[in-house]
Amino acid sequence: MHFVIIGGDAAGMSAASRARRNDPAMAITVLEMTEDVSYSACSMPYVIADEEGDMETLIMRAPAVFREKQNIDLRLGHRVEAIDPKNRRVSGKDAGGKPFEISFDKLLIATGSVANMPLIPGHELPHVFVLKSLDDGRRVKAFIEEKRIEKAAIIGAGYIGLEMCEALTERGITVQLIRNRPELLPWLAPELSAAVDTALREKGVLINHGCTTERIETHDSRLDICCREACFDAEMVLMAIGVRPSSFLAKEAGLELGAAGAIAVNRSMQTSHPDIYAAGDCADAYHVVTGEKTWIPMALTANRAGWAVADHITGRPVRMEGVAGTGVFKIFDVEVARTGLTLHEAEKAGFDPVEVVVKTYSRAKTVPGSRPVWVQMVGDRQSGRLLGVSMVGRDNEARRINAAAVALHARMRVVDFSTTDMAYAPPFSPVWDPLLVAANQLLKKI
Structure with a gap:
């Protein structure tokens, strides 16, 4: 069997x-369009925050290890441009522009996601960045250090955008x-949103809400980022307005697309072609609360889905139960966590959802380090089911959310x-854990 992987x-x-x-006998070929594989993209803001940080430390396993230790035919700089499901071939160009064509028995599309870049005037300027690939991280870090940046603008407030608020502030x-x-x-x-907003402002981050960027103009080494209401000056811009699934190859090959334009897969990670699989940020998934298809790009989901594909093609039964959308991120000393559905979702x-928002404390009030924590909890009035939880605080909320996810x-x-x-013990929690306080309040509404 020849197992070919794109990405x-x-x-x-x-x-x-x-x-x-x-x-051990399977022929495995991996086609990667960049020069990097197996790296921790989620850690890039923290390396950028450290003046001595090195992006190369984020590489979890070097290409040589895959080739020499695991006998995987890993081909870097190979951009796949087309998939031919009928004839079981993929084709494209290598780093030197030379065409290639490879046949497969089983194919995995693991092309991930791509950063959104609004096509506004000025988006192509060399001062404007996204932070998605390891090469993006290298460029951002090098630009900051070479140009000695003193002022930056971040457009968007997703996980990466907010983490980069901290990273850049840490660099002065x-x-x-x-x-x-x-x-x-x-x-x-x-x-909860106000608590995060306050934390940013306390650290000196300037926030402009309700401002849609219409153009970016350059004046020597400086930029003007212009909305309808005002213009803001900076020396660099980071576009952080989210990502979308990289499903173009699948679409062109006639494979079915699903939630948010991601590649539709079943619980064994098969696409609409039974010998072609998709996994990671390019593929959709089932939501454990709704049972319906969703698209929630997360690192654990990608790794778990990759395992599932390998198991299925080697004859092991696989059923991916799905995702809850559990996510956490940190902004300075504030932790933001969520799992499941919001009221609107x-x-x-x-x-028939009902919601409560409670403010309590992370530990017994008499214990040093006890901090306020906000819990937002959603349940279903008809079935009584727990539907979702969000938390904001400064004392281990990123760990507490796991109980709700389970x-x-x-x-x-x-x-x-x-x-x-x-x-329960006073250094770790009040007698009534914040999650239990919220659940008891939500029961009254249900």
Whole structure:
């Protein structure tokens, strides 16, 4: 069997490595269009924040290891331009522009996602960046250091944009955050979003809400980022307005697309062609709460899906249960966490949702380090099911959210979750854990 993989990051290399463990005799070829594989993209803001940080430390496993230790035919600089499902071939060009064509028995599309770049005047300027690939990280870090940047603008407030507010501030750079919506994180309740907004402003981040960027103009080494209402000056711009699935190859090959334009897959990660699989940010998934298709790009999902593909093609039964959309990020000393559905998402999915927002404390009040924590919890009035939780605080909320995520995977009712035996000791939690406080309040509404 010849197993061909398009894309050499999380899903692709996880699939390649596990397929090799499952079948030492299998022929495995990985086609990666860049010169990097198997790296921690999520860690790039933290390396940028460290003046001595080195992007190369984010490479988890060097290409030579895959080739020499695992006998994987890893080909860098190979851009696939077409997939021919009928004749089981992929074709494209290598780093030197030379055409290639490879036949496959099983194919995995692991092309990931691409950063959104609005095609406004000035988006192509050398001062304007996205932060998606390792090469993007290298360019951003080099530009900051070579130009000795003192002021930067970040357009958008997704996970990367907010993490970069911290990273650039840590480098002594003044940050102007430009947001086209009137609130910072629209999926959070106003109280939780306000806590994040306050944390940013306390650290000197300048925030402009409700400002849609219309153009970027250059004046010598400086930029003007212009909205309808005002213009802001900076020396560099980071576009951080999210990503979209890289599903173009699949679409051109006639494969079915699903949620958010991602490649549609079944619970065994097969596409509409049974011998072609898709995994990672380019593929959709099932949501554990709704049971419906969704697209939520996350690193753990990509790695787990890569394993699932390898298991399936080597004859092991696979059923991917799905995702809850669990995510966390840090902004200075504030932790933001979520899992499951928001009130709006629950309404859209056909539930009869109710919501509570509670403010309590992370530890017993008498213990040093006890901090305020906000919990937003959503449940279904009809079934009593727990539907989603969001948290904002400064004391281990990123860990607490895992309890709620497990509850969603177990399809627990709020009443059942409210009676779970959570650990208590004053240095770690009040007697009533913040999640239990929220669950008890939500029960009153249900």
